[in-house]
Amino acid sequence: MTFTPTASGTRTGSVTIDDSATGSPHQLRLTGYSFAFKAAHTLDGWGGLHADGGTPPLTDSAYWPGWKIARSAALLPDASAGYVLDGYGGVHTAGTIANVPTAYFGFDIARDIVFLPTATAANPQGYTLDGWGGIHPFGGAPAISGGGYWPFWDIARAVRYSQDSTAANPMGWTLDGWGGIHSAAPSGPVGPSPATSHSPREAPPRTLPG
Template identity: 85%
Template sequence: MFVPAGQVLRAYNLAPPPVTLNPSSLTFGNRPQGSTSPAQSSTITNSSGAPLTINAIGISGDFAQTNTCGTLPATFAPGTGCSVSVTFTPTASGTRTGSVTIDDSATGSPHQLRLTGYSFAFKAAHTLDGWGGLHADGGTPPLTDSAYWPGWKIARSAALLPDASAGYVLDGYGGVHTAGTIANVPTAYFGFDIARDIVFLPTATAANPQGYTLDGWGGIHPFGGAPAITGGGYWPFWDIAKRLVLLSDGTGGYILDGWGGLHGFAVGANPMPPSLSSAFWPGWSIARDIALAPGSTAANVAGVTLDGYGGVHPFGASGAVSGEALWPNWDIARAVRYSQDSTAANPMGWTLDGWGGIHQFGGAPAIPMGGFWPNFDIATQLIIG
């Protein structure tokens, strides 16, 4: 080969790696502690031109493995191999990691199959963006959203059924749009941007979705045959109502206004829930969201409200909140949710910022985010079921 003077000839080794793992990592979706996942597999292939000896296969973390590699050590001709099958049994909450380690005769040994699994107290978690996109968080399987408005920030809220199998996205005009497999029932429609929130009754199912939407004036509108409500708050021609929540038994709930006021309402013929107060900012519409502790009933209401700077404020029988993310003088906090294993005395959960960041408080585990948009205030709601 002739190489002109002053030129550099470089040679590159483009040979494949001596051991190929396909896939090179396994991820296991969210599941309860102590339960075992279905198995997932990866194929180990001798990608070199020489025999490969596998000496041992080990595993770490909350995972177990079986394999088809036979009695080890075992030798495999080029182009052949075996497979490893992995299950996940979480022993603690949060994101769990581990690896399958393959001790072999190839360069770069040991080779590793990376493992990730999730275990959270919720069945599902999703971040709603303002264009209507739903982004699965924390190992949750994705939901197919039937509506999306790119470039138009019109999605206002979303809700999951009690079994978290499906839900609705609410647009600002009052339209509801299916996410997952769920019946689509008529709801109050306003023709202008005034719808603010949506909730399901605890008895709602995919075949019989019942619940309520909230408009910015404070009107609560039943859908799917849900009973009418009494009480609440109503401010005609004033877009001040922000969110609504239902008690765990569906007998009543509360509206949150923008100043932080709580306004109880009763469902059907049930008695009114107790009058409660939380942080209050008269004349300043800075309240952003409200959540009730798991198991809250009229006899023992506990909850928190969220201000736009990230402050989480307990009310009712709730204990003090610790560790929340704060953004002083920056209105960027958007949603607050409890962890399902939280208690009234020791509240823990998460807040959502407008960029999509999810921040734990009270010792809740970190949730991997399904969507994150730095410098773009588009995240609208965190829905957890």
Template identity: 55%
Template sequence: MRVRRVLLHVLAICVAVLTPVLLTHDWAGAQPVPYGTVLVAGADWAGASAALGDLNVYGNGDGNEDTAQTYGLRYECVELAQRWASLRFGAPPIWPVAYAYQMWDVGPRLRTPWQQLPNGGAVAPQFGDLVIFGATPGSPAGHVAVVAGVGSDHVDVVEQNWALSSPTGHARLPLDGTTMQPRLGMPVIGWLRAAVAPTGLKGSDGPGGFALDGFGGVHPWGSAAPLAQPVGWPGWDIARGVAVQEGAAGGYVLDGWGGVHNFGKAPVVQASAYWPGWDIARAIALRPDGVSGYVLDGWGGIHPFGGAPVVTPTAYWPRWDIARSITLRADGVSGYVLDGWGGVHPFGGAPILQTTTYWPGWDIARGLALRPDGGGGWVVDGWNGVHTFGVAPIASSTGYFPGQDIARGIVALDPGGGYTITAWGRVREFGDAPPVSLSASFDDALARGVG
């Protein structure tokens, strides 16, 4: 095992796995792909982040052609991980490690720290995490891979220097809840997650917020930074809504039973309604104070949390799960409820607003967002069509999918537009809102809301 030092920085390596199982795939006469071959293009896995720099995944030839460069030894597994961490999150281009498995201990101590999330712990992997494999006698350097996507039962990774005779640069690994099994005998220690905002967004005052997945994970988009999240339900699709505090410092996740769970800097709050075993909670809205608000149930009931005053809905459908979304006006006690047919119903003294679309008998409305002045807003339908109500400009979305029930939520940015989220986590601008970068996308239709 060799270690090279350049400018006093340790350049880490990750030796291709040398287990008997792997060698069964290295048939006689097999030749490695040429050194520096692009195995996966950056745009094919990193999305908008590919514009930050070279995020291609490269072949490492026969493993004996390493050359030192900005992010370590080309094209070891650590080199890709450091390149991603530096370009995306501003981490040092070279970490003070000699081997891949040592990244686990070093990550939290960097000037741009990374959070340790142990394998089998409370939090599942998400896009952008670094999966760290432990050392074994067959691979004393361990291994590191970058998470490119997550599904309900798998994690997709991109990687360098794995299986030199037949490298692909990517792999789909099984996931059971929050547990990843050993890979060819190599244990998964856990995954590192950046505790800072992505490069180019940190310190920005541009738009940003959080996307919610069905397991309760909150994923920053735009200028929002990753936040601590004490609660999640890996493998259980039970999260139903997300509400974000002003400035994206924190917020609340709603579960289907009516539980309200804080994340980031938001304090713990007390809910006034809870239905254990009954998936009937549908949406959540936060008042201007950032610590109280309302939960909407599927029948149209509106339930305060965090000390919010009681309000009375003007529309209620007992024993009919048809209410879909709720939004509040600036006074924090009045607003609107959306039903599945597209009806917009005032409560708390809000004025009646005229809608431009209605689908009687068709449960296709998915979310509503109010303009800051409260005089109107937008409804998103399942095909990601955006429709005005009240006084609001007509605002087309960047993606429309006729025949596909794909939209999962909507949020207003300013009087002229905002963002929708589609089932696989894509945040799409509408109206005059600018495009934003993402921190997560899902292989399965797991998105449940946006805030």
């Protein structure tokens, strides 16, 4: 038996058993959840985004051949576009998405980038993480406290936000290099003071291979 929903979301169906028993036909209800495959990309150290598993490639990401400066990438919840984060804190578009101001440090300390589950291409709210544990909002996301903070120690590695998060109430965690997990909630301290320059050694955008 194969139950194959043809649309995303919660879908229902039934199996009908037609025989001579009392109360025939009998029905067995089926409920399943169907969701479209979103996307998968691999980020290389030079900034190349490589589409995996038949995912359409994204364009216009910055690229630094010979320089291992790309640190992280994030896709919007609908996987239509995203950002590439360089080590200095520069955020570069991949696909069609709004440009937003982000924290920029002028040295290699940026470590991760994440969107809130409510982010869209027109309203891309999210956060970048620096190596000291500072969490920096962009796109109008609220400021964050907690998460752990280690001035002058490059030990923070990743930041993630719950799928139940909203723009008004983000709920997340940071991961440190020793395996510690630290909750991160609205309003609070950040990390190294952002510099005023733009991004390191930018190259013209290009269409990246799949």
